[in-house]
Amino acid sequence: MSKADRERIELSVHPDVVLDAEALRRAAAKAAGLRESDVKGVHVRRRAIDARRGKVRLHLEVALDLPGMPWREPAIAPIDLPTLTGPVEVAIVGAGPAGMFCALELARLGVRAVIVERGKPVQPRRHDLAALAKHGVIDPDSNYCFGEGGAGTFSDGKLYTRADKRGEVAGVLRAFVGYGAPHDVLVDARPHIGTNRLPRVITAMREHLESAGVTIAFETRAEGLVVKDGAVVGLRLSRGDTLDVRAVVVAPGHSARDVQRWLHAAGVALTFKPFAIGVRVEHPQALVDRLQYGALAGHPALGSASYRLVEQACGRGVFSFCMCPGGFIVPAATAPEEQVVNGWSPSSRRGRFANSGFVVEVGADLVAASGRSPTDPLAGVALQSELEHRAYAAGGGSFVAPAQRIDDFVAGRPSLELPETSYPRGVVPVELDAVLGALAGPMREALQRVGARMPGFVGSSGIAVALESRTSCPVRIDRTDDGQSSSHPGLFPCGEGGGHAGGIMSAALDGGRVARWIAKWLGRG
Ligand SMILES: Cc1cc2nc3c(=O)[nH]c(=O)nc-3n(C[C@H](O)[C@H](O)[C@H](O)COP(=O)(O)OP(=O)(O)OC[C@H]3O[C@@H](n4cnc5c(N)ncnc54)[C@H](O)[C@@H]3O)c2cc1C
DSSP states (O other), X not given: OOTTGGGOEEEEEOHHHHTOHHHHHHHHHHHHTOOGGGOOEEEEEEEEEEOGGGOOEEEEEEEEEBTTBOOOOOOOOOOOOOOOOSOOOEEEEOOSHHHHHHHHHHHHTTOOEEEEOSSOOHHHHHHHHHHHHHHOOOBTTBSSSSSTTGGGTTSOOBOOOSOOOHHHHHHHHHHHHHTTOOGGGXXXXXXXXXXXXXXXXXXXXXXXXXXXXXXXXXXXXXXXXXXXXXXXXXXXXXXXXXXEOSEEEEOOOTTOHHHHHHHHHTTOOEEEOOEEEEEEEEEEHHHHHHHHHGGGTTOTTTOSOOOOOEEEETTEEEEXXXXXXXXXXXXXXXXXXXXXXXXXXXXXXXXXXEEEEEEEEEOHHHHHHTTOOTXXXXXXXXXXXXXHHHHHHHHTSTTOEEEEEHHHHHHTOOOSSOOOOOOTTOEEEOOTHXXXXXXXXXXXXXXXXXXXXSTTTTSTTOEEEEEEOOSSOSEEEOXXXXXXXXXXXXXXXXXXXXXXXXXXXXXXXXXXXXXXXXXXXXXXX
């Protein structure tokens, strides 16, 4: 057997097998067509759980230790960066995955950037999250969406994407591992890092960038562009000065409504982008485990189960989003009097609850039905904001969430009591139709179908907590094939806030792509 062949042995096994090294060795030998005695050891390189059709199997790709041929996993170190000593040429708005991976790739290509970040580094940011969760006090510049590492820093850290460029996806995953993410993210088909580990990974990445000569200006808001002869040549900052640069990357995430406003006021080409709004549904994790794994629920080789739901209801897409097994629901607003929820999980995913966004597509028709014109690029943001304020009022203030038992919501009756939830600000029973308006119908119909397929999902232990509204950015900053704004040369829209990504991985990938466009434009690519 060749060196390469023994690295890619595929097998499908019962979960018990992966907990028993001898059984796994025998199964791998059989799959490779070798004698058991010839296989000295087995290393799992890819792992996927398949729970379809009521049968749970683990699909593995393994590497074998053969006689005289032990297999060693190649070590992964941070990407090599040159020391940058020249002038700062690029200003990046936002230290989320898009902004940080953009700076990393620019540095690798020898281009020096400064990152401008309104929020704080991860450690002080934690205190602001605690103040929000415990006392309902929000800092509009430091919260679950704003601060070092961006919106995903205190999240489940799911690292999967529908992007199909396998080499580029692997490159981002390897970069995360190089900065301290567990090696398992390269093994699991649906990798995740976990809230407890992500902040350390982000800090290591930032320190590496700083050591190469990249500057990060924390607690500094970008407040406008400097435009000369129609081209962007600088950035205005909240501390009163401007940065004179050759290119500005705007990677502010989905919640930077101030940025959307000043870009619009400057005449930058923006377009309304369809998005989704709904609720976060939560159930006991044990119920989800039973639904997905049946008799194997709780098996140590499987961990906490997840799900993914997609329905068409009332002619509209309704789907689950950002499912967090063993997770917690968090207040994810960025300003006072907005009620927004999201979810996270620790790396163990051992919490008692499973939550996910359950959201309805919001297209131009719903925006028009709300009395706004979809030709106004900020019409979707206005609708999003209106529903968030309505949800806040329905909760009675202080980020207490309006909520309803899922079975009551589907039956169209008020909840007299609510099941226990992980949401830290508390919940009050509210008929969610009053909050969701036109979205309630499609959501009810979709949940009825899910309930018929997954007994207990629409039951008394399930709760719907409002409002899941920051699923993606309702605005796109239009860009051309060379990555620049279609109206303003020198401006490079990037990541989720640019409307060009959704999720940590795709934002990181877009950051790298934008960096290569800039390097090419500067004659360095
Ligand atoms: C609680 C939570 C859990 C999530 N879980 C997951 C998950 O498990 N997996 C996943 O793939 N995705 C998850 N997401 C979504 C994911 O975080 C985003 O898709 C991703 O972070 C987008 O990356 P980005 O770099 O484009 O923008 P962001 O990460 O949003 O970063 C933008 C940055 O820009 C900064 N900024 C904004 N305006 C300004 C300004 N005017 N001046 C200076 N700085 C500014 C912000 O402070 C922020 O740090 C989660 C999001 C949240 C809120």
